[in-house]
Amino acid sequence: MEVRDQIVGEMRTIAKEQGRHLAVLHDDLALLDCGFDSLCFAILVVRLEDRLGVDPLGDVEAEDVPKTFGEFVHLYADALV
Amino acid sequence: MRSSRLPGAAPRLRELMERALSDTSGPAPVLDDGADAISLRALAERSWIEAPKDAVLGRNLLLVTKRALSAAAALCSLDGVASRLVIVPPDLAAADLASVIDDSEAHAIVHDALDGVGIDTHLPTFRVRLEAEGCGPSFAEAGHATEWCLFTSGTTGPPKMVAHSLAGLIDAIPRDGDRDETPIRWATYYDIRRFGGLQMLLRALVGGHTLHLMSPGESLSHFLMRIANVGVTHVAGTPTHWRNALTTREIASIAPRYVRLSGEAADQSVLDRLTEQFPTAAIGHAYASTEAGVGFEVTDGLEGFPATFLARPGAVEMKIQEHTLRIRSPRIAERYLGAGQAGVAELDGFVDTGDIIERRGDRLYFMGRANGVINVGGLKVHPEEVEAVINRCPGVRMSRVKGRANPITGAIVAADVILVEPTLALGRQAQDKREQILEHCRARLAAFKVPASVKFVDSLPTSPAGKLDRRAT
Numbered sequence: 001m002e003v004r005d006q007i008v009g010e011m012r013t014i015a016k017e018q019g020r021h022l023a024v025l026h027d028d029l030a031l032l033d034c035g036f037d038s039l040c041f042a043i044l045v046v047r048l049e050d051r052l053g054v055d056p057l058g059d060v061e062a063e064d065v066p067k068t069f070g071e072f073v074h075l076y077a078d079a080l081v
Numbered sequence: 082m083r084s085s086r087l088p089g090a091a092p093r094l095r096e097l098m099e100r101a102l103s104d105t106s107g108p109a110p111v112l113d114d115g116a117d118a119i120s121l122r123a124l125a126e127r128s129w130i131e132a133p134k135d136a137v138l139g140r141n142l143l144l145v146t147k148r149a150l151s152a153a154a155a156l157c158s159l160d161g162v163a164s165r166l167v168i169v170p171p172d173l174a175a176a177d178l179a180s181v182i183d184d185s186e187a188h189a190i191v192h193d194a195l196d197g198v199g200i201d202t203h204l205p206t207f208r209v210r211l212e213a214e215g216c217g218p219s220f221a222e223a224g225h226a227t228e229w230c231l232f233t234s235g236t237t238g239p240p241k242m243v244a245h246s247l248a249g250l251i252d253a254i255p256r257d258g259d260r261d262e263t264p265i266r267w268a269t270y271y272d273i274r275r276f277g278g279l280q281m282l283l284r285a286l287v288g289g290h291t292l293h294l295m296s297p298g299e300s301l302s303h304f305l306m307r308i309a310n311v312g313v314t315h316v317a318g319t320p321t322h323w324r325n326a327l328t329t330r331e332i333a334s335i336a337p338r339y340v341r342l343s344g345e346a347a348d349q350s351v352l353d354r355l356t357e358q359f360p361t362a363a364i365g366h367a368y369a370s371t372e373a374g375v376g377f378e379v380t381d382g383l384e385g386f387p388a389t390f391l392a393r394p395g396a397v398e399m400k401i402q403e404h405t406l407r408i409r410s411p412r413i414a415e416r417y418l419g420a421g422q423a424g425v426a427e428l429d430g431f432v433d434t435g436d437i438i439e440r441r442g443d444r445l446y447f448m449g450r451a452n453g454v455i456n457v458g459g460l461k462v463h464p465e466e467v468e469a470v471i472n473r474c475p476g477v478r479m480s481r482v483k484g485r486a487n488p489i490t491g492a493i494v495a496a497d498v499i500l501v502e503p504t505l506a507l508g509r510q511a512q513d514k515r516e517q518i519l520e521h522c523r524a525r526l527a528a529f530k531v532p533a534s535v536k537f538v539d540s541l542p543t544s545p546a547g548k549l550d551r552r553a554t
Contacts, residue, residue: 032328045487046487
């Protein structure tokens with residue numbers, strides 16, 4: 001499965017668990033506007049680490065912190081190469 | 082003992098506000114949550130409670146509010162009038178209210194819901210009205226040294242409350258201010274119904290400054306735009322709030338001259354990123370706790386704090402004993418509410434903060450909590466509480482809950498679980514079992530306490546005494 005699909009899948013699961021409305025995901029969507037709070041993002045990072053074996057957000061440089069959904073997907077895709 | 086620590090009359094909040102307002106020039110400072118803005122002058126001069134003075138005078142009152150602004154209006158109206166004000170945080174479970182009413186010896190409930198408090202109680206209820214000019218002129222001074230009671234953030238079992246005096250709560254607030262510069266406009270991500278946020282509210286009220294609060298359900302991006310538009314100068318939040326804010330585009334639209342972090346240990350990466358984002362701002366991280374009050378602030382841009390702080394003269398004395406930070410100061414809470422509670426301070430007057438300190442060279446660093454408490458973005462989780470819930474889930478033999486490092490919230494809750502029937506931990510059944518445990522937890526625990534991950538294991542580390550070993554990794 002594509003990294004993007006795995007991320008979308010986990011986000012849908014978390015949104016359902018936390019009773020949150022997930023925005024329509026597209027590359028330019030600002031992460032903070034997707035409907036997640038910090039707890040949802042924290043859970044997402046943990047679940048992705050369990051699933052993919054990487055936590056690229058943990059050691060990212062200040063200027064590389066993803067701001068959009070597209071950048072977030074890229075960060076994970078790059079970490080898996 | 083309050084009297085031994087406060088010679089002479091204790092300050093009234095409204096007096097302090099009026100004093101500050103008479104000193105300020107320029108636009109009238111307000112408390113603003115995006116939906117409503119109330120001037121500090123109106124907060125000081127009006128009453129916002131639909132109650133006759135006799136009904137609240139000398140009484141113990143529970144403040145149960147949907148909006149932070151209502152809690153602020155109630156505090157301004159009732160300080161010096163009520164005997165005890167108990168500030169209930171927005172996430173208190175309804176089931177815990179009975180023990181809270183008992184422990185706080187509440188006589189009445191002050192609330193802001195149109196349709197009543199929403200709980201079954203025989204106590205009288207009074208409503209906060211934020212409309213127009215409040216409910217009338219402020220209650221005349223009654224001279225009560227009102228106790229301000231706050232909930233501690235991390236306890237197992239029924240919630241625990243500590244009593245502070247207003248004098249102790251405002252002791253850390255600088256009084257001189259920077260009057261020569263443009264007026265201070267505060268904004269905070271905190272909820273003012275918890276210790277960290279209450280500090281910000283009091284800073285604004287006692288200093289005569291505008292304060293912008295988030296409204297319920299407001300996105301961080303929206304809040305940042307809103308405070309950018311009014312030219313916010315001072316912004317406060319936890320490291321987690323800031324890590325989130327730094328991921329927004331809107332962070333570039335604010336240019337505060339003071340950035341403050343507290344509520345959890347600030348690590349070097351968040352400090353560096355804030356310095357990069359706000360190169361001209363003063364950036365300070367503060368150490369405070371609901372029990373110990375405000376301890377100190379670090380302004381050198383580095384994580385941890387200088388060892389010289391331990392020997393500093395001033396209101397706050399600190400020492401390291403048995404690896405944890407101990408604090409003695411006029412700012413510590415006076416006592417816990419409720420019968421059978423141990424004192425806040427130990428016999429020598431120091432509060433054990435439970436924060437483990439490690440010394441490296443001339444600097445001291447925070448290394449987590451002595452009792453294994455997990456700090457999820459400033460909210461504390463006792464592993465035992467979560468384990469107790471998991472262990473009641475059908476099919477679970479035992480569990481160990483621990484913190485797992487997390488780039489968003491600093492730490493997050495993770496659980497290792499042993500099943501009664503180990504074969505259920507395999508394949509497709511494992512996923513079903515995991516979901517069942519999580520659902521069981523979600524029905525019984527606040528969202529931040531529910532494990533983000535559940536791992537099935539064959540055994541758990543135990544200490545020589547046969548207890549679950551929390552230190553083992």
